[in-house]
Amino acid sequence: MIETNERLDAKGLACPMPIVKTKKAMNGLEPGQVLEVQATDKGSTADLKAWAESANHQYLGTVEEGEVLKHYLRKAGTDESLEKNHEPVASNEELKNKLGKEGILVLDVREKAEYAFNHIPESLSVPLGELDSKAESLDKEKEIYIVCRTGSRSDLAARKLTAAGFTKVINVVPGMSEWDGPTNSL
Amino acid sequence: MSVTPLTAKQLTRKIIEKEALFILDVRNEDAYSDWKIEGEKVTSINIPYFDLLDGVEEVIKKLPADVPVVVVCAKEGSSIMIADMLAEEGQDVSYLQGGMKAWSEHLEPIKVGNLNDGGEIYQFVRIGKGCLSYMVVSQDEAALIDATRMTDVYIDFAAALGVKIKHVLDTHLHADHISGGLKIAQATGGTYWLPPKDAENVPFSYEPLEEGKNLSIGNTTISIQPLYSPGHTIGSTSFIVDQSFLLSGDILFVDSIGRPDLAGLAEDWVGDLRETLYSRYKALSSELIVLPAHFMIMDELNNDGSVSASLGDLFEHNHGLNIDNEEEFRKKVTAHLPPQPNAYQEIRELNMGKIQKDSEEQREMEIGPNRCAIR
Numbered sequence: 129m130i131e132t133n134e135r136l137d138a139k140g141l142a143c144p145m146p147i148v149k150t151k152k153a154m155n156g157l158e159p160g161q162v163l164e165v166q167a168t169d170k171g172s173t174a175d176l177k178a179w180a181e182s183a184n185h186q187y188l189g190t191v192e193e194g195e196v197l198k199h200y201l202r203k204a205g206t207d208e209s210l211e212k213n214h215e216p217v218a219s220n221e222e223l224k225n226k227l228g229k230e231g232i233l234v235l236d237v238r239e240k241a242e243y244a245f246n247h248i249p250e251s252l253s254v255p256l257g258e259l260d261s262k263a264e265s266l267d268k269e270k271e272i273y274i275v276c277r278t279g280s281r282s283d284l285a286a287r288k289l290t291a292a293g294f295t296k297v298i299n300v301v302p303g304m305s306e307w308d309g310p311t312n313s314l
Numbered sequence: 315m316s317v318t319p320l321t322a323k324q325l326t327r328k329i330i331e332k333e334a335l336f337i338l339d340v341r342n343e344d345a346y347s348d349w350k351i352e353g354e355k356v357t358s359i360n361i362p363y364f365d366l367l368d369g370v371e372e373v374i375k376k377l378p379a380d381v382p383v384v385v386v387c388a389k390e391g392s393s394i395m396i397a398d399m400l401a402e403e404g405q406d407v408s409y410l411q412g413g414m415k416a417w418s419e420h421l422e423p424i425k426v427g428n429l430n431d432g433g434e435i436y437q438f439v440r441i442g443k444g445c446l447s448y449m450v451v452s453q454d455e456a457a458l459i460d461a462t463r464m465t466d467v468y469i470d471f472a473a474a475l476g477v478k479i480k481h482v483l484d485t486h487l488h489a490d491h492i493s494g495g496l497k498i499a500q501a502t503g504g505t506y507w508l509p510p511k512d513a514e515n516v517p518f519s520y521e522p523l524e525e526g527k528n529l530s531i532g533n534t535t536i537s538i539q540p541l542y543s544p545g546h547t548i549g550s551t552s553f554i555v556d557q558s559f560l561l562s563g564d565i566l567f568v569d570s571i572g573r574p575d576l577a578g579l580a581e582d583w584v585g586d587l588r589e590t591l592y593s594r595y596k597a598l599s600s601e602l603i604v605l606p607a608h609f610m611i612m613d614e615l616n617n618d619g620s621v622s623a624s625l626g627d628l629f630e631h632n633h634g635l636n637i638d639n640e641e642e643f644r645k646k647v648t649a650h651l652p653p654q655p656n657a658y659q660e661i662r663e664l665n666m667g668k669i670q671k672d673s674e675e676q677r678e679m680e681i682g683p684n685r686c687a688i689r
Contacts, residue, residue, distance in 0.1 A: 144392040147364045170678070171388055178342035179364040 131240040133161040139168045146172045147179050160205035162241045167197050189245035200241040212279055214286035214299045223273050223300050224309040233270040237285040249312050256281050263292050275300045317397045318408040320384055322420035326441050329353035330619035336381045340396050341388050349683045352612050363392035370399045389413040417442035421467045424620045429556045437620050444609050445491050446621055450555055452532025457481040459561055460607045465494040479504045481529050485563030486550040487512035489576040490655040492676050493665045509549030517667045523551050545587030546572035560602040565590055567606040568614045568623050571634030573651055576658055580648045588643055591635055600626030656682040
């Protein structure tokens with residue numbers, strides 16, 4: 129099961145209702161939060177994808193379970209516009225060369241649903257919102273490469289870890305939005 | 315202001331009669347760019363319904379004052395919602411009942427000719443998808459050629475004419491649409507005919523269509539002469555009805571010719587295609603009226619909505635029949651082919667009886683435009 133902030137039941141509803149309800153549900157979410165939409169209308173996949181694009185939300189993916197389509201959407205966030213302050217920074221290319229090496233940890237701070245559909249193999253998923261409580265369990269000796277979609281949430285995460293006493297923290301820019309290295313998904 | 319439903323049949327008549335129409339297509343952009351309603355006097359714009367949820371004031375400015383407006387979507391639900399919103403803002407508007415789904419399935423029967431003994435030949439124009447099928451009627455019997463999966467339409471039509479469907483034929487194994495031939499033959503007790511080379515290992519029984527075999531319907535002289543014409547599929551067959559009509563299947567169209575690649579053998583079959591078009595068809599009477607299994611663009615429709623032309627005309631005007639250089643012809647029909655039809659491999663397997671699909675799945679498989687030809 130993929131963790132989300134909200135779930136919408138649009139099962140049994142015909143077009144246009146799944147989108148009408150999704151739009152309403154999105155209005156109630158905070159920027160960056162993730163919504164699961166359960167629908168049975170086959171056309172809902174193409175329409176949700178197209179709608180998300182036109183409304184600037186992020187369409188993460190769809191899982192088919194029998195008759196039910198589970199769509200995952202992330203509300204347009206404000207994080208992408210944040211300044212990036214943390215040093216050092218690594219490019220996607222630099223991280224690609226480090227993969228598989230001893231002594232590194234790839235920490236993915238995106239939401240669980242974003243991670244589910246597309247992530248770097250061996251990376252550890254700790255959404256930004258859970259980082260404070262989970263920082264304790266991370267290995268301070270390792271070089272920690274932090275990734276998110278665009279490098280903004282990971283910048284914030286890198287600063288949090290630095291403040292918590294981590295010294296080998298590297299922000300990966302831009303991150304998954306332009307990642308062309310190996311990935312895993314569901 | 316009011317919202318009026320418009321059936322696919324009513325819309326078809328309006329397009330054939332060249333009435334001016336303005337279509338507001340509210341499907342998503344991919345669906346619209348892939349496949350849309352067209353016509354000589356049809357103007358259409360595409361604004362997805364989900365971009366109109368907050369209001370239609372902006373769209374109203376784009377609608378013409380003097381042309382009827384029809385809202386269209388995939389199944390009708392969204393078009394009703396948008397039509398209601400437009401009506402609330404004072405716009406008279408109609409919506410297409412059943413949406414593009416109904417549009418894809420509508421068959422418009424049009425009489426295309428009389429036979430010498432008093433019989434008739436009808437063309438069923440599937441206007442939304444460009445498929446053409448035929449019913450030849452003589453006395454109290456009928457033969458059906460290249461029937462679509464909307465089997466009730468033919469069965470009801472025959473019943474209304476008071477004729478019995480005796481023979482059901484497919485010119486070839488179709489890759490762009492699902493054949494209703496076998497089902498109709500089973501329902502009416504008719505005989506189902508297929509080219510044997512297109513029907514290897516099919517799990518159902520059929521009569522093989524072979525050159526020189528004549529079928530007859532009615533008591534009189536009408537005969538259907540299978541004319542073996544490979545090129546689109548290896549088994550493609552043409553028929554000459556009553557020495558007047560050449561049913562050319564997917565080999566020759568009014569404005570284009572068949573593509574040889576839908577069973578993956580473009581290089582092998584291009585020679586057959588050329589042989590059929592440039593030798594076999596050339597040897598036939600130029601007075602024959604060509605009745606193809608498809609049309610690609612609305613310009614191919616005659617004034618009455620039917621699709622036909624004399625073979626002589628086609629040898630004069632159809633570009634595909636006028637490429638003298640064999641090498642150039644080979645290039646033309648094997649390179650730069652248009653995209654292949656939606657789900658064409660599955661459609662072939664379904665037509666061979668190798669897989670089964672329910673009616674909703676069949677509908678999905680057929681979505682989109684026809685792409686059987688090379689212009």
